[in-house]
Amino acid sequence: MTTPTLSHASVTTQANVYFDGKCVSHSLTLADGSKKSVGVILPATLTFNTGAAEIMECVGGACEYKLAGSSDWVKSSPGEKFSVPANSNFEIRVAAGEAAYHYICHFA
Secondary structure, eight states: OOOOOOOSEEEOOSOEEEGGGTEEEEEEEETTSOEEEEEEEOSEEEEEEOSSOEEEEEEESOEEEEETTOOOOEEEOTTOEEEEOTTOEEEEEEOTTSOOEEEEEEEO
């Protein structure tokens, strides 16, 4: 099930803009202190590095991702999640002509 809302959150209003605007997100801190970001990735192939472990939740559009050390691209659609270990990286791609990938990144 896709997370429809995040209640009781403090939102950083200044956007995080990466890869010449191909990824734009906003940082959130929930009342319990947990950190998240919500954003979109436009058609592109991008590589992200992680500090903390992450769970990427698709809330709209779709993407394919490839975790560090893997040669397999895996599709992620609305309602699906994938986990990325701490101190690692992953590639993510949204095909040209496809809708933007809308996500919630849950930080561990």
